[in-house]
Amino acid sequence: MDMNKPLVGIVMGSDSDLPVMREASDILDELGVPWEMLISSAHRAPEKTANYARQAAGRGLAVIIAGAGGAAHLAGVIAGHTPLPVIGVPIASGALNGVDALYATVQMPPGIPVATVAINGAKNAGILAAQVVSAGLPEVRDKIIDYKEKMARQVDEKSTRLHELGIDGYLNARGGK
Known part of the structure; x- marks a missing residue:
């Protein structure tokens, strides 16, 4: 693995998710793991999201962290388009305060796994991503x-x-x- 290129992709469905998802980038910085970040919605930008997921492995990423609130299909959509491990971060929002996002992220069909952390658990997602990367580093x-x-x-x-x-x-x- 090339430590000069991003190894972890951090994707969020909206800029309102940034305060939570920043915790993933902060801990990855602390652990010395290079990352990249973007906003891409499973619903509002489905082609952008699918293309990102399809190209991630070929660009050298080792794992993707995906955070979204509400219907929270982002992690599952990404997992459906990449062979890489995907870590879902349900974001607290709306009337259900993240419980809907938790269920949408964790309840994946057979063959499309998404490792899921706690609601707003981006720091743990970053640590888990670093642990995945550490298998070869x-x-x-x-x-x-x-x-x-x-x-x-x-x-x-x-x-x-x-x-x-x-x-x-x-x-x-x-x-x-």
């Missing part, structure tokens, strides 16, 4: 190991601080309840 795998070790240290530090300060002192130090 030990330097990315090492960064993921470091990232997880850092999280574990943070939990230990919080536990130690809770023990030292007690519940009220800990909460007060955090700025309240």
Whole structure:
């Protein structure tokens, strides 16, 4: 894999999804995985979406993250047009606050898998994409190991601080309840 070209495609159905999907690009940056990003709707730009998915593997992408709200067919449409793994990010929106997007993303027919993260879970989608890429890139795998070790240290530090300060002192130090 060429670390000078994007390895992960991040696609969103609307610019309103950008604040959530940015979390995927942020964590990919932290883990040293190059990415590209675009807006392409499964419904409003179906040909653009299908062409992107069809060409992704040939351009060197290894995985695609697709985030959408509402009917959220973006990840499934992309998965139907590419051999690459697709990670769906259901985006909270509308009257159902993302539950509709979750169901639309996770309930795929046999033969068209979409790995699905939590509603607004773009950070986890980015980590999962990095883990997929790391199968062939030990330097990315090492960064993921470091990232997880850092999280574990943070939990230990919080536990130690809770023990030292007690519940009220800990909460007060955090700025309240």
